[in-house]
Amino acid sequence: MSELRDLALESNAWPFKEARDLLKRLETVTNDKGHVLFETGYGPSGLPHIGTFGEVARTTMVRRAFEILAPDVPTRLIAFSDDMDGLRKVPGNIPNPELLEPHLGKPLTEVPDPFGTHDSFGRHNNARLRAFLDRFGFDYEFRSATDCYRAGEFDEVLKLFLVHYDKVVNVILPTLGPERRATYSPFLPVCPETGRVLMAPVIERDVDAGTIVYQREDGKKIETPVTGGRVKMQWKADWAMRWVALGVDYEMSGKDLIDSVRLSGQICRILGGQPPQGFTYELFLDQNGEKISKTRGNGLSIEDWLTYASPESLALFMFQQPRRAKRLYFDVIPKAVDEYLAFCAKYAEEDAAKRLQNPAWHIHGNEEVPAHDMPVSYGMLLNLASVCNTEDKSVLWGFITRYAPDATPESNPTLDRLVGYALAYYRDFVKPEKAYRDPTDQERAAMADLAGRLRNMRPGLTGEEIQNEVYEVGKDHGFENLRDWFRALYEVLFGQSQGPRFGSFVALYGIKESVDLIEGALARNAA
Structure with a gap:
């Protein structure tokens, strides 16, 4: 392990660079938790998408690299769902949208599930996220904002917000327009009568009692404790609150959140905490070069990718060039599959230093990279299906076994799955677009x-x-x-x-x- 650690200290792979920076941070920050905490955040207002998976996958890669550098330091990864956030609008890609309209403004865990499978829309989307993370085998702990707020896990830090209320407000006010500035408060009360999360002005505060008085739109003044889930923090303050309450050491985020990271870091310091080590990744783009969005549903879903390729190929796509904006659309799948298989094949022949540079190590972890032996590539299978104009596995296998007699579906189940993926991709994307032309x-x-x-x-x-x-x-x-x-x-x-x-x-x-x-x-x- 010491030899591997020495190699990791020199590796140019980006997860090891991140892990080394985190190790340096811990030399200057008091850590009395007894472990290093990684966090990923999830807003369940829309259906889970690949960007969510990418953040967990990339964070796991950094965590794995850190464990090589500091094998005696326990680590944890929390996947945190901000499911107490109020539903701002009805997503356009769900069934039964009329069920959600009367519940706008309520916490996502109080909004009916349009799919009819869970007791709320938030719980449904949380389950969708967890199901995929479990399927991929991530080692994580799921945490719900609703559960944390209501169980009192954030109460002590919420009281700190009361103490430092003016300082926190002064961090945020310069970023707001005049109208919002006039009513801004980091506390968003949950109305006991309507159940909605309110952006109401706070007109009184009692630090000793731990309460605020806010004024509703109808003019009524209501006093409420800030503890026990009776308020929800405005999201920049909420982010800082989580960092302090949970003791988060590492969290990455998208390029669109750079300003929010800066503001949340300032709030975190006001509360007496230290912001986590961060990593800014670029955003994914759809086929038109536009940012993908959970709400718009203009990107690939997790299920889309897994219809045509393995989770490992998706993890490779996430590993490669995280600081570069990339198109995340169906046409990137074949290349990702073949590159993943090539990296696995190369891994078996590499020395220890090169293995730590190989994406396959970061996808699978030390000594767990499968030795895939593929006589044909995904791209080759696509073209074979195209020429044969078939969606029948046995037709492709007839050619494969003639080309590579030792290969059978039974002896090479990974190749058999690859054949199935390729046929599905051919059926849905290649076949409809085939357009022969005359030669010159x-x-x-x-x-x-x-x-x-x-x-x-x-x-x-x-x-x-x-x-x-x-x-x-x-x-x-x-x-x-x-x-x-x-x-x-x-x-x-x-x-x-x-x-x-x-x-x-x-x-x-x-x-x-x-x-x-x-x-x-x-x-x-x-x-």
Whole structure:
């Protein structure tokens, strides 16, 4: 373990850099909890989405790296749901939206569940989050804001807010418009009559009694304790309150929350706490380059990704370049799958230092990386399905076993799952978009030449050897940019603009079958 720690101290992988910074922070911050606490936050006003998973996955990667650097320090990870937040608007991607309309403003745990599976909308979305985190095998503790507030876990820090009320307010006021500034309070009372979370002005405070007096819109003045779940903190103050009450040491957040992190950090210090070590990640974008949103539902859902690929491939997508904005749409899935498999294959041959750089280590943890042996890639399976125009596993397996005789569904269940993922992706995304085009005269001549050369090839050539011949055909027929030659093959033969290494595809599909494919396409277009 000491040797591994020494290597981790030098690793350039971003989770180890974060873990080293956290270790330095703990040298200057008093930690009497006996453990290091990582936190991820979740706002359950919309259905859980991949961004939520990404934050837990990335935090887990940092936690895992920290445990290598400080093996004697216990760690915990809390997934915290801000489910006491008031429902501001009805999400557009849920059933029975009319059930929620009368409950706007109430805590999410007091809003009916439109899906009919739980006692509230908040509990339903919490369950959706937990189900996926459990499915992936995360080691975490789930905490509900509603439960924490009502059980009194935040009471002592809520009383501190009363003591430092003016200082906290003065942090937030400069960030607000004139109208909101006039009524702002970090305390959001929960109305005992309507059950709604109110943005009501606080007109009196009693530090000794631990109460506030607020004024409702109808002019009525109500005194209430700030403890026991009778108020909910405005969210920047709420974030700071959690950091102090729970003793959070590490929490990452999106680029859109940079200002909120700064303000919450100031409030945290006013309360006598120390803000956690942070990490700012870039936001995910949809197919149009716009920020994905739980409420709008314009990104991939967790279920979407798992229909077409494994959780591990999603974890790889989260690991790579977290500080760069990335499109998170269906077309990124095939690349993520094949890259994940490639990293796993490479891991088995690497020394200890390189393994700590390998994303597979950060996905699986030390010494738990599976040795995936994949004779064909996800991309190759997609194109095989496209050429065969099939959604039948047995058809693809017929080609696979001819290409790799030792591979069977029973001996390689991971490959069998990959076949299933690829067929689902082909059915939903490739097949509907297939659009064959006619070859140009130059392309027609080159393809006819390629068919002739393939027919005369000796048996048993490797995909690389076939690929070299395909290159030569392109050069001989005057393609200055060989990408144009391969694009022509994909568009004429597959009906799509991208495809696999053509030589590898021919080795899998078969020489005779590939010749028939080319000649059939030329005959079709000639007619």
